[in-house]
Amino acid sequence: MTTARRRAGPTQARVAAVTLATLVIMVALAGRAHAATAYRYWAYYVAQANTWQFSQRGPATEYPVDGEVQGWRFAIQTEAGKGLAPRALPDFAKMCGSTPATAGQLRVGIVIDFGVGADAPTGEHPPGTEVSGCVHVAEGGSGADVLRAAAAVRIGTGADGGLVCGIDGYPANECATAVTTKPTPTSNAIPTPKATPTTTPLLTSPAKATASTPNTPAAASSSAPAPPVAAASSPVPTSASAPSIARTSRPPTLASLRTAANRTDHFPVGAVVGAALVVAVGAGASWRARARRR
Amino acid sequence: MSSRERTNRQLHPGAWWAWSLALGATATRTTNPLVLLLLMAAAGFTVSARRSPVGTRSFGFFVRLGLFVLAFRLVFETVFGAERSGNVLVHLPEVPLPTWAGGLHLGGAVTAQGMLAATYGGLQLAALLVCVGSANALASPRRLLRAVPGALYEAGVAVTVAMSFAPQLVTAAVRVRRARRLRGRSATGVRSWVGIALPVLEDALERSIELAAAMDARGFGRRGTASPGRRRLVAGSVVTGLVAVAVATYELLDATSPTIVGLPLLVSGTAIACAAVFFGGRDVARTKYRPDQWQAVEWLVVVAGLAPLAGVMLAGRLQPGSLHPTTYPLAVPALPWPAVLGIVLALIPAWFGTPQLPAAQAIAVRPARVAEPAKVGR
Numbered sequence: 008m009t010t011a012r013r014r015a016g017p018t019q020a021r022v023a024a025v026t027l028a029t030l031v032i033m034v035a036l037a038g039r040a041h042a043a044t045a046y047r048y049w050a051y052y053v054a055q056a057n058t059w060q061f062s063q064r065g066p067a068t069e070y071p072v073d074g075e076v077q078g079w080r081f082a083i084q085t086e087a088g089k090g091l092a093p094r095a096l097p098d099f100a101k102m103c104g105s106t107p108a109t110a111g112q113l114r115v116g117i118v119i120d121f122g123v124g125a126d127a128p129t130g131e132h133p134p135g136t137e138v139s140g141c142v143h144v145a146e147g148g149s150g151a152d153v154l155r156a157a158a159a160v161r162i163g164t165g166a167d168g169g170l171v172c173g174i175d176g177y178p179a180n181e182c183a184t185a186v187t188t189k190p191t192p193t194s195n196a197i198p199t200p201k202a203t204p205t206t207t208p209l210l211t212s213p214a215k216a217t218a219s220t221p222n223t224p225a226a227a228s229s230s231a232p233a234p235p236v237a238a239a240s241s242p243v244p245t246s247a248s249a250p251s252i253a254r255t256s257r258p259p260t261l262a263s264l265r266t267a268a269n270r271t272d273h274f275p276v277g278a279v280v281g282a283a284l285v286v287a288v289g290a291g292a293s294w295r296a297r298a299r300r301r
Numbered sequence: 302m303s304s305r306e307r308t309n310r311q312l313h314p315g316a317w318w319a320w321s322l323a324l325g326a327t328a329t330r331t332t333n334p335l336v337l338l339l340l341m342a343a344a345g346f347t348v349s350a351r352r353s354p355v356g357t358r359s360f361g362f363f364v365r366l367g368l369f370v371l372a373f374r375l376v377f378e379t380v381f382g383a384e385r386s387g388n389v390l391v392h393l394p395e396v397p398l399p400t401w402a403g404g405l406h407l408g409g410a411v412t413a414q415g416m417l418a419a420t421y422g423g424l425q426l427a428a429l430l431v432c433v434g435s436a437n438a439l440a441s442p443r444r445l446l447r448a449v450p451g452a453l454y455e456a457g458v459a460v461t462v463a464m465s466f467a468p469q470l471v472t473a474a475v476r477v478r479r480a481r482r483l484r485g486r487s488a489t490g491v492r493s494w495v496g497i498a499l500p501v502l503e504d505a506l507e508r509s510i511e512l513a514a515a516m517d518a519r520g521f522g523r524r525g526t527a528s529p530g531r532r533r534l535v536a537g538s539v540v541t542g543l544v545a546v547a548v549a550t551y552e553l554l555d556a557t558s559p560t561i562v563g564l565p566l567l568v569s570g571t572a573i574a575c576a577a578v579f580f581g582g583r584d585v586a587r588t589k590y591r592p593d594q595w596q597a598v599e600w601l602v603v604v605a606g607l608a609p610l611a612g613v614m615l616a617g618r619l620q621p622g623s624l625h626p627t628t629y630p631l632a633v634p635a636l637p638w639p640a641v642l643g644i645v646l647a648l649i650p651a652w653f654g655t656p657q658l659p660a661a662q663a664i665a666v667r668p669a670r671v672a673e674p675a676k677v678g679r
Binding site: 067159162167179180181275277278281282284291293299 | 332335336338339342343345346348349350383384386414418421422621622625626627628629630633634635636638641645648
């Protein structure tokens with residue numbers, strides 16, 4: 008019995024070691040998720056009385072009426088509902104004024120705001136500042152239909168199932184990622200139309216929204232009671248959005264977004280290799296199983 | 302112990318369970334169908350090469366369960382699918398639901414995007430089931446329970462009886478049906494099941510109780526020499542430690558609670574539980590016939606199992622997006638190379654694990670096995 012004991016002892020120690028290693032890995036994983044205080048995602052807004060309201064419902068269950076304006080804003084949002092709205096005003100007359108009403112169809116204005124460069128994921132730039140336009144959806148269509156009519160949408164799978172992850176390929180891969188860096192106070196102070204209804208030229212003038220990017224930080228720092236951090240960080244969007252200005256020399260339109268879905272894709276080497284591996288290992292498994300049975 | 306027995310010894314069940322559960326953990330981190338199918342194929346390959354001679358039916362059962370889950374997921378998507386726009390495959394008649402149903406649909410358009418997303422989700426669940434099944438096939442859970450520390454013997458008996466009941470139900474059903482067929486009575490249809498149910502339940506329960514008695518005879522579930530107060534202290538400490546670990550895990554995984562609480566709680570909870578298990582185990586004497594050994598091969602199996610987990614984590618860093626391929630828009634999934642490399646490494650134990658016992662030897666070994674009073678040939 009003592010020999011059995013002696014043998015069992017080290018085994019238990021090893022089992023404990025494996026358990027401990029698992030715990031360490033778990034803690035390491037948890038630590039990474041834990042540091043996050045904010046999420047970077049496409050927030051969904053619906054205009055009410057000419058101001059943006061964070062939608063309490065998802066786009067699949069939000070049913071627009073004719074003459075409504077819906078907005079999407081990509082940003083680091085600290086708290087749902089009090090975050091960053093699209094920077095352009097929800098001006099239905101400007102977007103859909105020239106579009107005649109059709110029977111059985113709803114006219115819905117849509118604003119897609121790609122946000123500032125500072126909010127972009129590492130290695131990515133917003134493909135533009137913002138686009139707006141008018142789309143037709145069949146009566147009974149949802150906010151999701153409005154968005155799909157306007158742009159190429161990427162929807163999440165797995166844990167992110169059903170979430171709107173990317174619009175027009177931006178961001179390329181991530182989906183509602185938790186970010187470790189806290190958003191700067193200015194981010195919150197970038198004017199939602201509700202806070203500063205008519206003070207900034209960007210919001211009142213229906214001029215090209217893309218051209219007015221440099222105004223945004225200025226508007227932010229002038230409209231907000233600027234704390235020192237705000238002053239320090241106000242140049243960030245300007246510098247970071249420089250490449251986006253370069254890219255928006257040809258600003259994306261709703262039409263260009265629609266065609267962006269069909270990007271050129273090369274031969275899927277990885278998928279073919281993966282499928283071949285699956286077939287090889289699976290065939291090996293069934294062959295061995297059959298050989299065993301014989 | 303002769304040298305042949307040494308080379309033919311079965312691997313420590315803990316190693317196979319760690320290998321299989323690491324593969325399962327890999328499956329939880331991705332919805333890429335290539336990775337998931339490869340995981341299932343790897344598990345199947347290893348099982349076909351290395352499964353333990355006793356209890357070989359469980360893997361096929363788990364594979365069928367996985368297929369059922371996948372099919373169920375697809376049926377659900379067809380009926381309640383939320384993905385209404387996209388490439389419509391078929392239009393089902395839609396039942397209008399009131400708005401308070403919260404956007405729930407019944408019927409309507411079935412889209413390729415929705416079905417593909419459901420397939421990926423179903424495959425993930427199926428891969429998890431297959432991995433658990435491979436653990437069951439590679440090392441019987443009863444053998445794993447033999448390695449349970451002494452302080453948990455009492456719980457071990459209850460768990461063993463509970464875990465052996467379901468598999469024995471399956472074997473009993475097969476046996477009773479065969480007997481029915483031999484007597485020339487129909488073994489299919491609802492009516493035959495009524496006649497089968499009672500003998501099957503009776504048989505399975507009887508076998509489980511026999512197993513419990515056999516375990517009791519070998520010292521499982523005994524109280525040992527400790528005083529009641531000491532036993533209560535040990536049991537209380539184990540429970541306290543495990544509860545602390547559970548609470549700490551929640552604290553750590555929940556992004557809104559402060560880390561300052563979780564980490565010390567986790568460490569102290571683990572310490573309490575381990576100490577209680579260690580000291581409690583010294584009070585109980587249990588004979589062990591052919592104790593499972595943990596040697597270099599066992600380490601190899603564990604490391605090989607952890608390889609795909611490491612690979613999938615690396616792939617998450619290097620190839621973001623490849624672990625969760627998009628279904629809207631439809632796209633050919635990319636191959637996360639590190640994960641695939643890890644799965645290939647996980648195949649190593651199929652060759653380097655202990656050689657499997659040929660059937661004749663397996664039967665010769667069976668009667669001597671402890672805590673597995675499975676009746677041979679009945």
